[in-house]
Ligand SMILES: Nc1ncnc2c1ncn2[C@@H]1O[C@H](COP(=O)(O)OP(=O)(O)O)[C@@H](O)[C@H]1O
């Protein structure tokens with residue numbers, strides 16, 4: 480069997496930054512990326528988010544011919560299965576393509592494999608079989624020294640926020656940049672702009688304990704955005720929030736998606752999923768049983 484646990488000690492900087500070494504060059508990557516698309520309206524709103532609404536995969540999986548519709552894909556899963564070391568099969572023969580700019584709800588009962596799929600995308604776990612390709616990079620073939628760079632293409636948001644309790648809102652977001660060696664002069668403007676985007680400028684000096692649940696999750700979203708990720712991946716981001724606040728968080732994710740960031744979100748929130756009519760991917764016992772554009776939480780036929 481292939482190794483099931485990622486053989487690296489590098490943390491995901493958005494999750495639990497504890498000083499992972501990373502290339503400072505990555506901090507300037509966004510500015511250096513050639514932009515081919517015409518400027519989108521989003522750019523005037525977020526003039527310091529150069530990776531939003533542009534960019535494309537540059538490296539590709541070399542193990543099989545690429546299909547035309549994968550060209551702009553941020554995520555490609557091809558025949559992916561995941562068996563945990565105890566023999567539990569959590570995902571079976573999953574095929575999934577998420578094009579740039581998509582907004583995807585991942586639904587399914589508890590134990591269906593949603594979090595496992597997300598762990599594969601953030602390379603917290605490796606697939607037992609098949610390919611997981613993120614922004615053109617085959618995660619199984621990724622050299623260890625490139626893991627941190629590829630993870631910066633992802634902004635991740637969890638149900639339980641995972642903020643550092645002794646740091647302020649501002650420091651929590653800044654820390655995600657500090658651990659990747661971002662020059663100090665670049666940290667302040669970047670942190671300020673994402674806090675403005677999520678509406679937390681006034682709370683910047685408060686610690687997580689002084690925030691509501693919704694504000695804590697908005698802090699986590701700001702931290703997820705501060706690297707200009709290609710995709711926001713959220714595992715039940717509204718799971719700990721009441722319905723009204725859940726809607727606020729969803730509205731924020733929709734706005735971020737409108738600015739050009741792909742959003743992939745696991746959720747149990749049937750009301751939100753059914754109301755929004757986005758793409759719905761439904762898992763059951765590790766298999767995709769439905770993949771529907773404009774779908775509802777439950778099958779409607
Ligand atoms: N580390 C693990 N080791 C063994 N089994 C696991 C592990 N993580 C999850 N599972 C099992 O895999 C299945 C899918 O879990 P998960 O991906 O967490 O589902 P969901 O997020 O949809 O609730 C469940 O049966 C769960 O018990």
Ligand SMILES: [Mg+2]
Nearest residue numbers: 593594595714
């Ligand atoms: Mg889960």
